Structures are given as C-alpha cells and as structure tokens.
Amino acid sequence: MPDVRSLSDPGRRHCLAVAASLGLLVSAPVRAQPRPERARVTLALGGKNTLYYLPVLLAAQLNYFSEEGVAVELQDHAGGGLAEQALVSGHADVAAGAYQHTILLRQRGLNCRAFALLGRAPQTVFGVSNQALADGRALNTLRGQRVGISAPDSATQWFARLVLARGGLGPDDVQWVGVGTAAAAGAALREGRIEAIANVDPVISQLEFGGHIRVAADARSLRGAQQLYGGPMPGGCLYAPQGFVLRYPNTTQALANAVVRALKWLQTAGPSDIVRVVPEAAMSGDRAIYLAALDKVREAFSPDGFLNEDAVQTAHRLVTEQLSTPAAVRAAAPAATYTNEFVLKAKQRYAA
Secondary structure, three states, rough: OOOHHHHHHHHHHHHHHHHHHHHOOHHHHOOOOOOOOOEEEEEEEEOOOOOOHHHHHHHHOHHHHHHHOHHHEEEEOOOOOHHHHHHOOOOEEEEEEEEEHHHHHHHHOOEEEEEEEEEEEOOEEEEEEEEOOOOOHHHHHHHHOOOEEEOOOOOHHHHHHHHHHOOOOOOOOOEEEOOOOOOOHHHHHOOOOOOOOEEEEHHHHHHHHOOOEEEEEEOHHHHHHHHOOOOOOOEEEEEEEHHHHOOOOOHHHHHHHHHHHHHHHHHHHHHHHHHHHHOOHHOOOOOOOOOHHHHHHHHHHHOOOOOOOOHHHHHHHHHHHHHHHOOOOOOOHHOOOOOOOOHHHHHHHHOO
C-alpha cells in the first residue's frame, strides 16, 4: 500500500475525504470534553413559555442539553420567586431567573452563582389597564389598587416596585396579586381582577395589541433598561448553589454550553426557524403576536452568555437601594454572585 504522503495532491484529497466519511478525522469544534458528572438535572424556571426563558426552551427543543450528555427536566413555576424556592428546598438542582436572586440569596446566607446569562435586559413591562384607569401614566392613581405580578419575590414584582416608587408609591400602597406568566395573566387584567400588571412577553404584547393596557415602563430594549436603571441591567440567567458548581463542574459546563449554543442559534434565526422549533403552546395560539413580541425583545437576549461587570454593579446597586432588608446577613459581594468561567469555555468551543 503506497504511503499517503507520497500521493499527488488529488490523491491526498481523495484519501482525506474517505477518512472523513469513515469518521477517522475529528474537527476541533467537536473534540471530546470531560463527561458530565450528573446524567440528569432538574432546572426550575418561572414560565418556560415566556420569551424571557426562550434560550432555555431552545436548548431543550434543539436537543443541545442531551448532546452535551445531560438530560434536563424543565420544572415550570408561575414565577422566578417560586423557582428560587424550589432550588433552595432541594427540589431543583439549578434555576433560571433574574440575576438579582443570587444577590438576595447571598444576603440571606445562601451562596449561589450565576454562570450563564440569558438576557442583557430585564424584558419586563409595567402596564396599566385602559378600562380601569383613564390615565395610566399617572402612577399615583394606583394607590390601593391591585397590581398583577408573576409571583411574589419575582423579577416582575421588583420591577413593579421600582416603577411605582417613581410615582411616589411604596410597596405597601398597592395590593399584589400573583397571576403567573401564561394566558391567565392577561385574562386577569382583561376581566378586571387587576388594575395594572408587571409581566413579560408574549403576555404583554397580547395585551398591547388588544388595546387593553397603556405601557408605563418598558425594559425590553437596552435603551429602555438603561433609562430605567441608570446603567446596563442584566436579565435572566442560569444559577446554582456554589456547592453544585464546585462539585459538578463538568455538568455546569454542559449546561452553559447548551445555553450558549442556543443563544448563538437565536442570533440568526428567522421567523420560519422559530415557528419550526418553538412549541405551539408557547405561542398561545397566535404566531403573529408571538413573532412581533420576539422582534421587540430580540436585542435583549445575550449574544454569548457573558455577564458584564457594569451590569453586575447596576444589579447590586438596585438590590441595595430597593430590595435589601434589615434581615440581610451579608454585604454585597459582586464577584461572589457570578462567574464567566463556563461561558468563556463555551464561547471558545462553539465560536459564539
């Protein structure tokens, strides 16, 4: 048999093509990495069919989690606060939710770290019912009224508190009503069971297109978030107890890999791609409104899962000013609440 190195260039190309077809050549992007320590992981999140958590849903629908060697159970809850409770109680291994959860948990003595960013803006909107209040821009008219949020101690409630404070109202000046993030949230406002709502898409866009609300504050765009928070503000992220991250680094890496791949896919996905991958149930029966809502929040998605230090500082400032209580046991420590170690490796692996 002749030495391959002695063949002419066409002959060498033929041999290389044959080797590739037989799987004898492995390209760098698919080189092996350490096997995950955990074959199965439960991931709690507060509304898997919302656009807020679209990167996680895509990672599941595109089989990116399974291709990384991890079977992920998406444990759905009505809001991020309930997902946090599932994590703290041990009913979930990892959670997806607002980055502020890691800060507040640390203040309560529980070390959790964000390890993959889903959104670089909160994507949250505060709307006031056209039917209940004539002037939705006058926030002080909401005193004593009912404000719908996804669930207590969730990003929607924190956002609502921030918006109401600008209208001179404190958190005890309104009645908080948990309405979730699905169709029932929109129904609560349309049926007059709440006078205002803080929520995310597609529910908010459904209410907008139906002419049911006036938008008083909008953090779906980078500019809108910058104006509301006085700096870049992170949205959702994957986070886990520090013990999980240290004990299962390969599993944590696998989860980060899958989400970074989903974020990369989302950067170039068109309407037909979205319709093909996203379950019909997530669109609430209206593809047109879902796709229109996606256009409004598209720039809010992180392109690569990386958590910017300036955004971290904004989030810590917000918690200190708006959410911290005298019961907090630990001072703010930004570096202890996140790590970019895993997304940097994922970016290198998948050229994100």
